[in-house]
Amino acid sequence: MPASRFRPRVVILGAGFGGVNAAKVLGGAPVDVVVVDRTNHHLFQPLLYQVATAALAPSDIAAATRALLRGYKNIKVIMGEAVGVDADARQVCLRDGARLDYDFLVVATGSSYSFFGHDEWARHAHVLKTLDDALEIRSALLSAFELAERCTDVAEIRRLMTFVVIGGGPTGVELAGTIAELSRTTLARDFRTIAPDSAHIVLCEAGERILSAFTPEQSRYGAAMLRRLGVHVRTGAMVRAVDARGVDVGGERIEAALVLWCAGTAANPAAQWLRAVSAKNGGVRVKPDCSLPGRPEIFVIGDVASLDGADGNPLPALAPVAKQQGCYVGKLLRTKIEGGAEPGPFRYRDYGMMAIIGRSRAVAMLFGLRMRGFAAWLAWSLIHLMLLVDFRSRLTVYVNWSWAWFTYGRGARLLTRAPRWIEQRRVQPEDRASTRELTQGDMTK
């Protein structure tokens, strides 16, 4: 429909890699775009684990969505949470009761962590999806060392200095590696009573090997590098229970200060909203042009979509897939509105994937090349730096990284909002006669 008389409205749900890229492509088109997101920022999720481990500040890896899209006068950004879609009325329902009309809808609401039916574990395990998640992990991690420094019960000190990471994918490997490094380098010199480098970091993987998306040789290399950093890598270790004081995993009880859940994600509940067919992970099954079967005005992209790649397997839940789908749907909508030849079905260009292990090692598959070690790490660093959303982020991340790299120091190591439990522990009076150190009483209560 070229040169249509009415100006259609495109509503985009989610300001992640999919949503922001779809919006950018539609910038300047004869169309009104409304981007809706729960937060006010676009997040560079691949580096979120560095915020959780105090290497980067939140503002290094996130940018205000408004600022990103400021240049496009036809794009409006609103902060709000979508809770449903009325596909017949062509309206999105927001949490606060508002309804948003659309002519075209792009659903890019991403995924959350899934506890395989054990939602009660969510109370005790930390996940890493949002900036708030990352700041909570950071806070719990640093507080555990602070508590351990003031504790004299040997078993409790061991628990406070034990960190269990569940899931041996890239995120789990990255978290376990950086926590090990944090305790063995940055924190090692800061405490007087405890030895942070004796911290016990356990990476549990239910499958046979970690980094199962990589080659077996890369998995072995990754596990060896993690072990060198001091991480206990346990494969074939299925989680049976997660509670406030630890986990039951692989037939063993591990008392831990912190349980980090990096095992298995599920698409956010757009399939129910759209009454659509969902894949095993909850993703919405879409047509090759990312549209919903029977609803040509609705598109679903990124982690919340399920689409098979050229090899017949579902496309992975990765940032590049979301980004490419966002650009694709943006272009498709432009041709629908402005006229011109519509593009063919979506095709994913797979440039590869990477996982970083500690300070200067990585495994990567890039443009068909298998890489590992420092070269892979260098490739990883450069690519991530280039992908960061604006120049300023790049510059300050570079400063922070270089500084951390050369000094093993972590500038962002701040506890804002200390977890309440740090003050609630009951500590017994100091026994002046026996010791001049702080003694801490029955911490198991």
Place this chain on the structure above:
Amino acid sequence: MPASRFRPRVVILGAGFGGVNAAKVLGGAPVDVVVVDRTNHHLFQPLLYQVATAALAPSDIAAATRALLRGYKNIKVIMGEAVGVDADARQVCLRDGARLDYDFLVVATGSSYSFFGHDEWARHAHVLKTLDDALEIRSALLSAFELAERCTDVAEIRRLMTFVVIGGGPTGVELAGTIAELSRTTLARDFRTIAPDSAHIVLCEAGERILSAFTPEQSRYGAAMLRRLGVHVRTGAMVRAVDARGVDVGGERIEAALVLWCAGTAANPAAQWLRAVSAKNGGVRVKPDCSLPGRPEIFVIGDVASLDGADGNPLPALAPVAKQQGCYVGKLLRTKIEGGAEPGPFRYRDYGMMAIIGRSRAVAMLFGLRMRGFAAWLAWSLIHLMLLVDFRSRLTVYVNWSWAWFTYGRGARLLTRAPRWIEQRRVQPEDRASTRELTQGDMTK
């Protein structure tokens, strides 16, 4: 007592400018030092307003206390909150019940904001003392614009875009100026429905002029510069009430999204702990060597102390006073322990004071010179940069500042933990026939 057989223990309460500097001077001395602070970081408070207004990230102006004092093996840092002192037993009581022995005690617990007996106002007014305070102000400030963007009630939009700063001292002037700038530059281009540059910023001062510590000419200049930035400066405006929706001030009602309290501080309650004589602001009256009368082993420094200067007036509650007193008491303790000539009474070297107004203006009194305008701002910037605690902070602050200066952009503009009320507002269904914009219903409920 030179070459004493026992190794005395010095407990320092508070890791602000006073506490950290006292600890540093005692680093390496034949003495065990324990630094106790509620947080894990030393904060460069003079720049806190820039975190509140999203110009800097928390890690730009704070450093882990452990990391700062890492080099001194005789210094131990613990995170905990002092709640009392048992001066007869020579013990500090912590919130969690622990007691810490001391041979010498340095109290440097700082000050809080005082509501002149109206503690109920504290629920509705924001103060700016800690990183958490700053992040809450930032969150409330940015959320108000987000809510206004989705609102159609004209009176409510006006309320959401009204910010009242109470207290015309340097902090109030700095906050009002930067909020005005934020709304008139950075945010101005980001919204589609509201015009952030129509935000209403009111600075209320009960006295006759703002910046009363400066010369009348500097006060006039400061007020003129603030007005040029769009701040409504109201002097002789006494606050009568603060509630959830605004303030009664100077006989007028101002409905506001945010009330910032920068009027009057009071020393933290060390005077009660020590059963000591306190000054009008609650500060502990100390002897000219900063020790407590009758308790030569207890020293009180910084905002929590009250000591008259050479001119007979109490020393101001400023960072340089705390820093110099910290260094002084550190040296005094070293001579007590190691021997040598004890220093004379504490003398404050007054290098001056400054207040910054917006992006490139300031008033300053430096080394007896009265400065204003860009020269004062340049002096302010250089001095603050030099005073920042470690090299890395200096470098990233420099990058952030330069970037913000040249682009009017604010990198740290992130809403983590959105205030709950942003989701609780009830919004009425969109009236499709009348408008395609989001409508927001009865927001006064």
